[in-house]
Amino acid sequence: MxxxxxxxxxxxxxxxxxxxxxxxxxxxxxxxxxxxxxxxxxxxxxxxxxxxxxxxxxxxxxxxxxxxxxxxxxxxxxxxxxxxxxxxxxxxxxxxxxxxxxxxxxxxxxxxxxxxxxxxxxxxxxxxxxxxxxxxxxxxxxxxxxxxxxxxxxxxxxxxxxxxxxxxxxxxxxxxxxxxxxxxxxxxxxxxxxxxxxxxxxxxxxxxxxxxxxxxxxxxxxxxxxxxxxxxxxxxxxxxxxxxxxxxxxxxxxxxxxxxxxxxxxxxxxxxxxxxxxxxxxxxxxxxxxxxxxxxxxxxxxxxxxxxxxxxxxxxxxKPTGTPDAGAFWRVVDEHRVKVLFTAPTALRAIRREDPDLSHLAGHDVSGLDALFLAGERLDPETFAWADAGLHCPIVDxxxxxxxxxxxxxxxxxxxxxxxxxxxxxxxxxxxxxxxxxxxxxxxxxxxxxxxxxxxxxxxxxxxxxxxxxxxxxxxxxxxxxxxxxxxxxxHLDEDGYLSVMGRTDDVINVAGHRLSTGQLEEALGHHPAVAEAAVIGVKDALKGQRASGFVTLKHGVRIDETILRAELVKLVRDHVGPVAAFKDVVVLQRLPKTRSGKILRKTMRQIVDGEPVRVPPTIEEPAVIDDLVAAVRRQHHDLPAGV
The missing domain is CATH 3.40.50.12780 (ANL, N-terminal domain)
Structure with missing residues (x-):
C-alpha cells in the first residue's frame, strides 16, 4: 500500500x-x-x-x-x-x-x-x-x-x-x-x-x-x-x-x-x-x-x-513456551503464513527468558510476518530491542x-x-x-x-x-x-505527539514528595543483561512515605551471585533515574505473579509487602507464585505479619 x-x-x-x-x-x-x-x-x-x-x-x-x-x-x-x-x-x-x-x-x-x-x-x-x-x-x-x-x-x-x-x-x-x-x-x-x-x-x-x-x-x-x-x-x-x-x-x-x-x-x-x-x-x-x-x-x-x-x-x-518449546509461536507463524501477530509483551519476555538468542527461530520461516503488535502490558525497551533485532519486522507497541x-x-x-x-x-x-x-x-x-x-x-x-x-x-x-x-x-505526551504510558495511576510511587513511575524504574532494571522481567512497587516507609521495591526474574541459564546482582541493579537505577529514587530493595523471584492475560499483579504484591489484607484476583495465572513471593520477601528481611 x-x-x-x-x-x-x-x-x-x-x-x-x-x-x-x-x-x-x-x-x-x-x-x-x-x-x-x-x-x-x-x-x-x-x-x-x-x-x-x-x-x-x-x-x-x-x-x-x-x-x-x-x-x-x-x-x-x-x-x-x-x-x-x-x-x-x-x-x-x-x-x-x-x-x-x-x-x-x-x-x-x-x-x-x-x-x-x-x-x-x-x-x-x-x-x-x-x-x-x-x-x-x-x-x-x-x-x-x-x-x-x-x-x-x-x-x-x-x-x-x-x-x-x-x-x-x-x-x-x-x-x-x-x-x-x-x-x-x-x-x-x-x-x-x-x-x-x-x-x-x-x-x-x-x-x-x-x-x-x-x-x-x-x-x-x-x-x-x-x-x-x-x-x-x-x-x-x-x-x-x-x-x-x-x-x-x-x-x-x-x-x-x-x-x-x-x-x-x-x-x-x-x-x-x-x-x-x-x-x-x-x-x-x-x-x-x-x-x-x-x-x-x-x-x-x-x-x-x-x-x-x-x-x-x-x-x-x-503457550509461548513449553508447548513444546520457545519456538511455538514461530511454528504457528510459519505454518499458517501469518501476516500480523498480536500478543502481549509478557509472552515475548517468556520466550526471551527461555531462548535469549532466538535459536528456535532459525528453523521457521517468518518472512511473511509484516508486523508484530503488542499490548496488555508496557513494552519495555529491552524486550523491544531484542525482538526488533531478531524478527526483522516492525515491532509495534x-x-x-x-x-x-x-x-x-x-x-x-x-x-x-x-x-x-x-x-x-x-x-x-x-x-x-x-x-x-x-x-x-x-x-x-x-x-x-x-x-x-x-x-x-x-x-x-x-x-x-x-x-x-x-x-x-x-x-x-x-x-x-x-x-x-x-x-x-x-x-505523558512528547513534543511530537507520541504518548508514553508509564503505568496505572495507583502505581506512581511518592518517595519523600518525589513522584516516580514504576515504568521508569522497571525500564532501568531491564537494562541489566541478566534480567528477564522486572516489576517495581511502592511500599510503606516510615521516613519517606514510600520507597521503591524491585522484583526481578532472570533469563534462562543465567548464574549470578544475588548480592552482586542487587548492587548492580541499585547502581543502574541510580544511573538512569538518579539518587532521588532512593532505590535499595531488590528481590529475585522465579516468576512474577501475573494474570492470565499477562498483567503483573503489582497491587497484590504491594499489599503483601505492606502486610495488608489481600484478595488475590481470580485471574492469577499460577496461584503458587504468591507463596513463592511471600517466602522470597521474608528472606529479604521484610517484616511480614505471620498470617500473610
Whole structure:
C-alpha cells in the first residue's frame, strides 16, 4: 500500500473536527439492514451512543456477507492445538453452516433475543461458533475464561442473569487437564437459578460429559454434538446498533470485576476500521491474536475484527513456551503464513527468558510476518530491542483497554506507518482525543507526566456502559475528570505527539514528595543483561512515605551471585533515574505473579509487602507464585505479619 506523508495527521484531525462525517463514512464498510442517518447521539451526554437509528447483525457482517460476496471458500478460521495436535481450518461456508446450526441449538433451547448466555470454553474453535451463534439471534454473550473458579463464575452469572451456559468437558494445560463440569455444577449451586440449559462440548482428552449431570436438578444438560445434529439453521435477527452484543467482565489487577457492555453497531464499525487502518490486514490475509477468547483481545481480534474484515483468524491452544518449546509461536507463524501477530509483551519476555538468542527461530520461516503488535502490558525497551533485532519486522507497541475494545494509541500502519519510538505506543488513534492532566484536570506540559484522559465522547466501539447501570459507569469512569473518560493510567505526551504510558495511576510511587513511575524504574532494571522481567512497587516507609521495591526474574541459564546482582541493579537505577529514587530493595523471584492475560499483579504484591489484607484476583495465572513471593520477601528481611 502506498501512503502519503501527513496522512495520519489529516485523518486524525478529520476524526476530531467532524466526527459525524468521519464515522458515517467509516460505517459504509459495514452491511446495514437500515443505514444510519446520523453517527453520534448526544441526547444523554455524557452517556453517548453511536448510529442510533441504524440496524444490522454482527454475525451477518462477520460471516454471511463474505459468502454472499463469493469468497465462501476462503479460510475463515484456522485452529491449532499444541496440546492435542489437532489442526485444521474452516472456510467461510463451513463457518456459516456451523454458526447458523448452533444458533438453531440455542433457539431450540429457548434462548431469545436479549437473553444472556455465558460461554465458559477453552481455546477451541467452538468458542468462535458459540459467540457468533449468540450474535446471530441477538442473545448477549458473556465469555468467562475457561477454568475460573466456581465462585468467580457464579459471581458473573449472578450479575448477568443468563438463561444458558455453554461449556466443554475441560481445558488442557501443559501439565494437567482441568475438568470444567464440576466447576460449572458448583457455580450453579451458588447462584439463584436463572440457567435453564447447559450445553457441553465433549473433549475426549478430559473426563466428564453432559450425561454425568443430566439427572441433577432442574437444569437441562445437553451434549453439543447431539444437539447440533438435531438442529436446523437459524436465520439472523435484525438488531438496533445500540443493542448489546456482549458483556465482558474486567478482572485484571483489581479484585472487583465490572461488566463492560459493548454495542453491535459502533463495535462493528470501529473494528472493521481498525483492521484496515491500524493493522493493515484485509480480505484473505491471516491475523493471529495469541490471546484467549476470555479477554478483550480475544473478543476483538481473534473473533470479530478479522472476520468483519474478511480475513483469516487463528485460534491457538498452547503457550509461548513449553508447548513444546520457545519456538511455538514461530511454528504457528510459519505454518499458517501469518501476516500480523498480536500478543502481549509478557509472552515475548517468556520466550526471551527461555531462548535469549532466538535459536528456535532459525528453523521457521517468518518472512511473511509484516508486523508484530503488542499490548496488555508496557513494552519495555529491552524486550523491544531484542525482538526488533531478531524478527526483522516492525515491532509495534499499542495501548488500549477492555473498556475501549480497540486501540487508543497505536502506529497506524494502514494509514501511514510512523517512526517507532521504543517505549511508546506511538500516537493517539483517530477518534480518541487523548490529553494528559494533573490531579485537578489542568493540562500538563509536553514531556511531563500526569493522568491520561480521553475527552468525551469516546469513539465507536468503546464501552456503551456497565451492566450494573448508568450510575456505576459514571462513578467508575466519568466523575474524576468531568468531560473526560479517566483511563486510570499515567504517562505523558512528547513534543511530537507520541504518548508514553508509564503505568496505572495507583502505581506512581511518592518517595519523600518525589513522584516516580514504576515504568521508569522497571525500564532501568531491564537494562541489566541478566534480567528477564522486572516489576517495581511502592511500599510503606516510615521516613519517606514510600520507597521503591524491585522484583526481578532472570533469563534462562543465567548464574549470578544475588548480592552482586542487587548492587548492580541499585547502581543502574541510580544511573538512569538518579539518587532521588532512593532505590535499595531488590528481590529475585522465579516468576512474577501475573494474570492470565499477562498483567503483573503489582497491587497484590504491594499489599503483601505492606502486610495488608489481600484478595488475590481470580485471574492469577499460577496461584503458587504468591507463596513463592511471600517466602522470597521474608528472606529479604521484610517484616511480614505471620498470617500473610
Amino acid at each position: 502506498v501512503h502519503s506523508p501527513g496522512s495520519y495527521q489529516r485523518t486524525y484531525h478529520a476524526s476530531l473536527e467532524d466526527p459525524e462525517a468521519f464515522w458515517l463514512a467509516a460505517a459504509e464498510a459495514v452491511d446495514w439492514d437500515v443505514c444510519p442517518s446520523r453517527a453520534l447521539d448526544e441526547s444523554r451526554a455524557p452517556l453517548y451512543s453511536w448510529f442510533p437509528d441504524g440496524r444490522l447483525n454482527t454475525c451477518v457482517n462477520a460471516v454471511d456477507r463474505h459468502v454472499a460476496a463469493g469468497r465462501g471458500q476462503q479460510p475463515a478460521v484456522v485452529f491449532d492445538s499444541a496440546m492435542t495436535g489437532v489442526r485444521g481450518r474452516w472456510t467461510y461456508v463451513e463457518l456459516l453452516e456451523r454458526v447458523s446450526r448452533f444458533a438453531g441449538v440455542l433457539r431450540a433451547a429457548g434462548v431469545e433475543r436479549g437473553d444472556r448466555v455465558v460461554i465458559y470454553l477453552p481455546m477451541i474453535p467452538e468458542a468462535i461458533v458459540a459467540m457468533l451463534g449468540c450474535a446471530r439471534i441477538g442473545a448477549v454473550h458473556s465469555v468467562v475464561f475457561g477454568g475460573f473458579a466456581a465462585r468467580e463464575l457464579a459471581a458473573r452469572m449472578e450479575d448477568a442473569r443468563p438463561v444458558a451456559l455453554i461449556t466443554a468437558s475441560g481445558g488442557i494445560e501443559p501439565t494437567r487437564a482441568v475438568e470444567y463440569l464440576p466447576i460449572v455444577a458448583d457455580a450453579l449451586a451458588l447462584t439463584t437459578g436463572t440457567i435453564r440449559t447447559v450445553i457441553v462440548k465433549d473433549r475426549p482428552e478430559v473426563a466428564g460429559s453432559a450425561a454425568d449431570f443430566a439427572a441433577s436438578g432442574d437444569v437441562a444438560w445437553l451434549d453439543w454434538d447431539a444437539a447440533y445434529a438435531d438442529a436446523g439453521p437459524a436465520e439472523p435477527v435484525s438488531l438496533r446498533a445500540t443493542d448489546p452484543l456482549y458483556i465482558l467482565y474486567t478482572s485484571g489487577t483489581t479484585a472487583n470485576p465490572k461488566g463492560i457492555v459493548r454495542d453491535n453497531g459502533g463495535h462493528a464499525v470501529a473494528l472493521a476500521w481498525s483492521m484496515a487502518n491500524i493493522y493493515d490486514v484485509g480480505p484473505g490475509e491471516v491475523m493471529w491474536a495469541a490471546s484467549d477468547v476470555g479477554w478483550v483481545v480475544g473478543h476483538s481480534y481473534i473473533v470479530y475484527a478479522p472476520l468483519l474484515a474478511g480475513a483469516t483468524t487463528v485460534i491457538y491452544e498452547g 499499542h495501548w488500549w483497554q477492555t473498556e475501549t475494545g480497540w486501540a487508543i494509541a497505536a502506529n497506524p500502519r494502514g494509514i501511514e506507518p510512523l517512526p517507532i519510538k521504543p517505549g511508546s505506543p506511538s500516537v493517539p488513534v483517530p477518534g480518541y482525543r487523548v490529553e494528559v492532566v494533573d490531579s485537578k484536570g489542568r493540562p500538563r506540559p509536553a514531556g511531563t507526566e500526569g493522568n491520561i484522559v480521553i475527552r468525551l465522547p469516546l469513539p465507536p466501539g468503546s464501552l456503551s456502559g456497565l451492566w450494573a447501570g448508568d450510575d456505576a459507569y459514571r462513578n467508575a469512569y466519568l466523575t474524576a475528570f468531568p468531560g473526560y473518560y479517566a483511563t486510570g493510567d499515567s504517562g
